[in-house]
Each structure stands twice: as structure tokens, then as C-alpha cells.
Amino acid sequence: MMNTSNIPSYLHITEEGPREGFQIEPGPIATADKIRLINALSETGLTTIQVCSFVSERLVPGWADADDVVSALIKPDKVDYVALWFNARGLARAMNHADTLTLSGTIHTVASEAFCVSNLNRTLAENNAAMRLQTKAHQDNGLAIKKISVMAAFGCNFSGDVPVADVLRAVSDGMDIAHEASESIREIALADTMGWANPTLIQKVVGAVKDAWSDIPVRLHLHDTRGLGIANAYAGMCMGVDRFDTTVGGLGGCPFAAKRSNGNNPQRALPPGNIATEELVLLASEMGVETGVDIDALIDVGRQAESIVGHSLPSAALRGGSLSSYRRALTN
Amino acid sequence: MMNTSNIPSYLHITEEGPREGFQIEPGPIATADKIRLINALSETGLTTIQVCSFVSERLVPGWADADDVVSALIKPDKVDYVALWFNARGLARAMNHADTLTLSGTIHTVASEAFCVSNLNRTLAENNAAMRLQTKAHQDNGLAIKKISVMAAFGCNFSGDVPVADVLRAVSDGMDIAHEASESIREIALADTMGWANPTLIQKVVGAVKDAWSDIPVRLHLHDTRGLGIANAYAGMCMGVDRFDTTVGGLGGCPFAAKRSNGNNPQRALPPGNIATEELVLLASEMGVETGVDIDALIDVGRQAESIVGHSLPSAALRGGSLSSYRRALTN
Numbered sequence: 097m098m099n100t101s102n103i104p105s106y107l108h109i110t111e112e113g114p115r116e117g118f119q120i121e122p123g124p125i126a127t128a129d130k131i132r133l134i135n136a137l138s139e140t141g142l143t144t145i146q147v148c149s150f151v152s153e154r155l156v157p158g159w160a161d162a163d164d165v166v167s168a169l170i171k172p173d174k175v176d177y178v179a180l181w182f183n184a185r186g187l188a189r190a191m192n193h194a195d196t197l198t199l200s201g202t203i204h205t206v207a208s209e210a211f212c213v214s215n216l217n218r219t220l221a222e223n224n225a226a227m228r229l230q231t232k233a234h235q236d237n238g239l240a241i242k243k244i245s246v247m248a249a250f251g252c253n254f255s256g257d258v259p260v261a262d263v264l265r266a267v268s269d270g271m272d273i274a275h276e277a278s279e280s281i282r283e284i285a286l287a288d289t290m291g292w293a294n295p296t297l298i299q300k301v302v303g304a305v306k307d308a309w310s311d312i313p314v315r316l317h318l319h320d321t322r323g324l325g326i327a328n329a330y331a332g333m334c335m336g337v338d339r340f341d342t343t344v345g346g347l348g349g350c351p352f353a354a355k356r357s358n359g360n361n362p363q364r365a366l367p368p369g370n371i372a373t374e375e376l377v378l379l380a381s382e383m384g385v386e387t388g389v390d391i392d393a394l395i396d397v398g399r400q401a402e403s404i405v406g407h408s409l410p411s412a413a414l415r416g417g418s419l420s421s422y423r424r425a426l427t428n
Numbered sequence: 429m430m431n432t433s434n435i436p437s438y439l440h441i442t443e444e445g446p447r448e449g450f451q452i453e454p455g456p457i458a459t460a461d462k463i464r465l466i467n468a469l470s471e472t473g474l475t476t477i478q479v480c481s482f483v484s485e486r487l488v489p490g491w492a493d494a495d496d497v498v499s500a501l502i503k504p505d506k507v508d509y510v511a512l513w514f515n516a517r518g519l520a521r522a523m524n525h526a527d528t529l530t531l532s533g534t535i536h537t538v539a540s541e542a543f544c545v546s547n548l549n550r551t552l553a554e555n556n557a558a559m560r561l562q563t564k565a566h567q568d569n570g571l572a573i574k575k576i577s578v579m580a581a582f583g584c585n586f587s588g589d590v591p592v593a594d595v596l597r598a599v600s601d602g603m604d605i606a607h608e609a610s611e612s613i614r615e616i617a618l619a620d621t622m623g624w625a626n627p628t629l630i631q632k633v634v635g636a637v638k639d640a641w642s643d644i645p646v647r648l649h650l651h652d653t654r655g656l657g658i659a660n661a662y663a664g665m666c667m668g669v670d671r672f673d674t675t676v677g678g679l680g681g682c683p684f685a686a687k688r689s690n691g692n693n694p695q696r697a698l699p700p701g702n703i704a705t706e707e708l709v710l711l712a713s714e715m716g717v718e719t720g721v722d723i724d725a726l727i728d729v730g731r732q733a734e735s736i737v738g739h740s741l742p743s744a745a746l747r748g749g750s751l752s753s754y755r756r757a758l759t760n
Contacts, residue, residue, distance in 0.1 A: 100631070251751065256758045291748055294714035295662050299432070322751070323658055323707035323744035324714070330627050330659040367748035375655035382626035382656070412655035412742065416623055416699035419583065419654070426588045 104338035106386045108144070110315075111137055111373055113401065114165075115146040115180055117347030119158045120369070121405050127161045129404045131168045136397045137344060138175045141389040142373075146341075147177045147197075150186035166193045184233050191237055201234035201241035202285075203227050203273050205266040208252035211289070215247075224269050231277045241279035244270035245317075249301060251292020258292075260304045267305060283339070284314050288328065291321025291367065295331035302335045317341040318371045320410065325371035326379060333385070345398035345409035346372035372411035374398055378418060391418040436670035438718045440476070442647075443469055443705055445733065446497075447478040447512055449679030451490045452701070453737050459493045461736045463500045468729045469676060470507045473721040474705075478673075479509045479529075482518035498525045516565050523569055533566035533573035534617075535559050535605050537598040542586035543579060543621070556601050563609045573611040576602035577649075581633060583624020590624075592636045599637060615671070616646050620660065623653025623699065627663035634667045649673040650703045652742065657703035658711060665717070677730035677741030678704035704743035706730055710750060723750040 114134050118125050134147050147169065148162040162179070171177055176198040179190050190199055204227065206212040209220045216223060231241055246266045251258050267284055274281050284305055293301075302314055316332045318325045318340065329340060348369025377389045398414045408414075446466050450457050466479050479501065480494040494511070503509055508530040511522050522531055536559065538544040541552045548555060563573055578598045583590050599616055606613050616637055634646055648664045650657045650672065661672060680701025709721045730746045740746075 100628070253754055254758075256755050292751060294711060296432070296715040320744055322710055322748035323704060324711055325744075326655055327659040327662040327711060330662065368744045372655060378654055379626060379656055379659060383628040410744065412652055412657075412700045416654035419624060422585055423588050426586075 100334055102336035103333050103383065104336060104385060106338060106388075107333075107376070107380045108339040109142060109373060109376065109387055109389065110144040110146060110178070110339070110341045111142045111344060112146040112341050112370060113137065113343035113345065113347040113373065115149050115159075116343050116369055117345075117401065117405065119149055119151075119156050120349045121158060123158050125158065125404060127164050127168075130161070130165050133344075133397070133401055133404060134165070134169060134177075136400055137394075138172050140393040140397055141387070142394075143174060143388060144176045144178060144198075146180060148179050150179060150181040150189040163189060163192070166196055169196050171196050183230070187230075187233055187237065199239050200243070201231065201239050201279075202243040202245050203231065203241060203270040203281075204245050204247065205270045206247045207258045207263045207266045208248040208255045210254035211248040211252045214254050220266075220269070224273065227270070227273050228276070231273055231279065235277060235279075241274055241277065242282045243285055243315075244274070244281055244283075245285040245287060246270070247287050247289045249286040250288040250297055251290060253290045260301055263301055264304060264308055267309065271309075281312060284309060284312050285317055285341075286314060287317035288319050288325075289317075291319040291325075293318065293328045294324055295327050298328050298331040299335060302332060302337060306335070313337075313339060315339040315341065320346060320368040320371045322367070325368070326375050329371055329376055330379060333380075333383075340376055341370060342373040342376050343370040344373045344394065345401045345414055346370065346375075346411040347401055347405070347409060368410035372398070372409070372413060374413040374418075375411055378413050382419065392421055432666055434668035435665050435715065436668060436717060438670060438720075439665075439708070439712050440671040441474060441705060441708065441719055441721065442476040442478060442510070442671070442673045443474045443676060444478040444673050444702060445469065445675035445677065445679040445705065447481050447491075448675050448701055449677075449733065449737065451481055451483075451488050452681045453490060455490050457490065457736060459496050459500075462493070462497050465676075465729070465733055465736060466497070466501060466509075468732055469726075470504050472725040472729055473719070474726075475506060475720060476508045476510060476530075478512060480511050482511060482513040482521040495521060495524070498528055501528050503528050515562070519562075519565055519569065519571075531571050532575070533563065533571050533611075534575040534577050535563065535573060535602040535613075536577050536579065537602045538579045539590045539595045539598045540580040540584035540587045543584045546586050547579075552598075552601070556605065559602070559605050560608070563605055563611065567609060567611075573606055573609065574614045575617055575647075576606070576613055576615075577617040577619060578602075579619050579621045581618040582620040582629055583622060585622045592633055595633055596636060596640055599641065603641070613644060616641060616644050617649055617673075618646060619649035620651050620657075621649075623651040623657070625650065625660045626656055627659050630660050630663040631667060634664060634669060638667070645669075645671060647671040647673065652678060652700040652703045654699070657700070658707050661703055661708055662711060665712075665715075672708055673702060674705040674708050675702040676705045676726065677733045677746055678702065678707075678743040679733055679737070679741060700742035704730070704741070704745060706745040706750075707743055710745050714751065724753055
């Protein structure tokens, strides 16, 4: 038997489809299409949407138009638009959109030093030093630091299995940085950046983090690289996790996946990225957990996203449809 | 917290890719390709493979060559080849291959009368009468009845949500038929034929069946129509379920899905069918549960299956690859 008494009554979903999706699509995706997708997402009941990434145009050409996109958005009252950045230049760009964006700071840490070196080109110690500077830069701009985000928290293509102690160390490093700066962390995000998690590991890692920081909510950022994403989300919900990052349609992909995994379909060369928003909404609503999201409206937006990127997206729910549509048809 | 103490130490997997896959592919798939895929599957460590369906050539043209396929198979010692049939004609064809096939009888029942009428063109009472005749026919051929299989056990496109009481009634009807014929049922298979299950419902239905027939193992036949299949499998494992039907690559599809769910990609017009074998094997092995299957060999066969059907299959694990391959590369 399962003890599922910790399953939350409400899931807080952060939609990251625009940011994750448009940064990895071979594109180019028209600026107008990005704006259209974000506007459509904002009408589905989603309350937090990550709309862009303020990063180097050279490294991420898909987000060269981040300023244009955000400038064109009109934020609905009930929706928070958020963005991602990793350095002072990105922060400065984000600050220019303070009217539209809901801004706060995140301390980014990494559970695997090999991934830190490979992806960020610095050691863990160097990353901590950089995060101290970034924390200061946020404070100089009047932004609170609210979140610690741990990359590679469940495994790493470059170092293999990640010991739980290394996740706790990464969170602890972030807590030290926050504490020194007199910031109060409201959320610990654990990212399965490369799709190594399984339900047993979710239980182990989330349990250890909750044991150590029992008063701080845990967020899960799960990738569906190998098809276990939704099972991992369910395992997280059973641990009381009530906040998740997802992408509509499963937009995005895994930039770390080896070329050998390509299969024979060039359009789906990369494994899936994040878990699909509509699959998590479906999981939750069928279990009686509220999300505030209209599943059928969201599925329609997922199909718009497929049309914008010009190929099918990984989400099965996009093809299978919701069950509410069947129930409605049967009672009418 | 979850109580996961019921998770089995070993999963018995029945591979149904050849039967489910080739019956639904627009094809035609060459007989030699079917044989090649079955032979490849038999070398992955899988111990039970459903190799064909003995059904009407008119209704299922994809299995017109069932006799030719089975005639060409050479059964390895450690593998059982099984087949599917629904009437006396199919049974007679199966009996012709008794040297190759492992034969036993199943009582097929349905939890939703609307599905029974729509799919089998008979009421539940008529289906029970047909199953009494079929049981007799199996006994006349010297075959034991070992299994009750309940279709639409978690919901129905034609009647909506299926009450647990209706599942219990379907199993009970099958038990009555078996009892009258002095047959001893060894397994109760619950099929999520149309992809309506969620983890809470799995817990509820499997729990009720286990409460009522505590000494008979439950098998789950799960479809991934809406992306929740692997979460449902995990929920089943947490309930102690140790046997599952799956298809390599997620071969198959949902013939009951409405046309409106097609999305914009004609090659992936149908939602996924069964849960993918390699995703269940990955889930199990990453959780420390044995399956006897070589995940990397299985993924290779899944890619062969994609090549045979001429399009990509739904499985994410086919693209993401296993984690064991990373671990091996990192330790070498």
C-alpha cells in the first residue's frame, strides 16, 4: 500500500515552455509567434510563466529577441511573468522590464562539480564566489533573493550518480550565501537537469532536503529524457511537493543528450525536455488535485506550439486529449 | 511520505509489441520483418513475448500472416511465445502451433457494457455466455484456463468513469465461469484499454481487487494514451503488482482515440498505445527491481522496430538511452 496522505491539494505550476522551448528550437521562431504563444498561455489559468532568457545572443541565438518579446507583452492581472538570467548583464536587461516582469533573485548551485565545470566553465568554489557577487548585484538593484536552485540534483552525464550528500552540500552552500547577505530563502528547487531521476531517488533526495530544511518548500524541475518524468512528479507529490516547472507540449529538449540517442527521426533528434504541463495538469486533476489550469485550453495552446515550431512535441496528452472532454460529451 | 514496502523485487514483463504493434500499423509490414523483430526481442532477456493475434484477416489485415510468422519462429529455451485469439477459429489456428506457442486460456470480461457492445458487439450477459462456450472449447482442446482479463477497467470512452463495483463484477463473472468449469484462475489482468487510469485510481481499483481475491496476483495492462502510463505502472508497483504487459518502443496505438486528437503530425496521428517496455525496464532497474532484461539490447531492438515501421515510436527512453551506458562510459 502507498501512504499518499502527503499529496498536496493544489499544485503551483511554473510554465517554462517559452523560455526552454525557444532557446533550443533550431528556429528561427518569429518574435510575433513567441508573443502569441505567451499570450495564449496566459489565458489558460496558468499563474506563472517564464517568458524568456536574458542570455548571450551568441550562446543562445533563440533568445536574441528577449527584449522585443517582453516589451510587447501586456501582463494580465492574475499572471506573473518571470525570466531567467545568469549574470549582471542579464540582470540589467531584466531590470529594464520591471513593469512587466516579476523579479527576484535565485542562487544557482550545482550538485555535480563535473557538470558545473562543463556547463558553467567554473568549479563549485568559483560558482559560489560568482553567486556571492550575483547576490550582491541583486541587492544593489533592490531585488530579494528568494530561491536556491540546484542543478544536476539527481545524476549527471559527466559524473554519473550524484550522492545525496552532494545535493545537501549544494543547498547548504546556497543557504550560507543567503545567510551572509541576510536574505531569506523561500524555496529550494531541485533540478533533474539530465533526466537521471527515478521515483525511489526522488523520495530519497526530496526526503533528505525536507529533513534538513523542513520549513522551506521544495520545487521540482523534472526532465522527461527517458520517459520517467511523470512518475517522478507523482513520487514528488507523494512526498508533499506542491510546485513544479513544466513546459507546454513538452517544449524544449535535452542539450546534454549524446548524439547516439538520436534514433532515426531528425525532427525528434533530441530526447524530450521538461515534463509536459498538460500531462502534469492531467495527472493532478484526475487525482483530485487543483492546478487552476483549464486542461482543454492548455492542450489547444500545446497544438499551437506544435504549429509554431513546425513539428510534433513529445507530450502524449496533446494527442490523447483530456478526459474532461469525454465526460462532457457523455453527459450532454 | 510513501510507504513503498510492497514494491516487488522482480517484475514479470509480457512483451506485446509484435501483436499490438503490427495489428495497428498501416503497413504492410513484411512477414520477414515481424520474424526478425520477434527473434531480436527473444535475445534481450524477455521471457514472455506475445508474437501474434489469430483474428479475422478482414478485421485485422496486419495479422493475416500470423500462421506464417509463427511457423518461422524457433522458440528459445528460456522464452515463452504466446498469442491472442477471441473465438474457436482463432483457438484452432493457435492449436496448430502448439510446438512453438505456450498455450492457455483466458476469460475476457469487460467492466463497461458500452465498450463491450461497441467493441465486441454483444452485451455483458452475451459476453459471459460466449466465455462459457470458449472455456468449454479450451477444455476440449486440453488447455487450462489460467487468467481473467478485464477490459476497460479504469474508464471508458463510451461510458466515462467506470465504478470500482463494475470491475469487481467483471472479475466475479469470470470467477463464476471458471468455477463452474472447475478451472483455477492464476492471474487477474486489469486493462486500462483507453488510457483513463491515474495513480489514485490504480490504487483504488487494484486495492479493491486484491482485497476481494487476495491470493491471486494482479497484472496491469496499461496504455500511455495521455502520458500517465509510467506513473500508473509505478503506482501499481507500490501496490505490489509484479507483472505488466508492455510494448517495445511503445509500439501500438489507441484505435479508440477520437480523430480530433490527431494534432498536426500525420505520422503520429494516434496517441501512444501501451507503455514502452524499455521505460518500464528502466523504471524498475533504476529502482533496484530486477526484470532480467538487458536495457541496452532492448533499446537497440526498439530502434529496429522504428526502422521496420518507418516512423519514430513514442518511447522517450529510445531517444534518451539508458543510464547504464553512461555509467559504463564513466567507469572505463
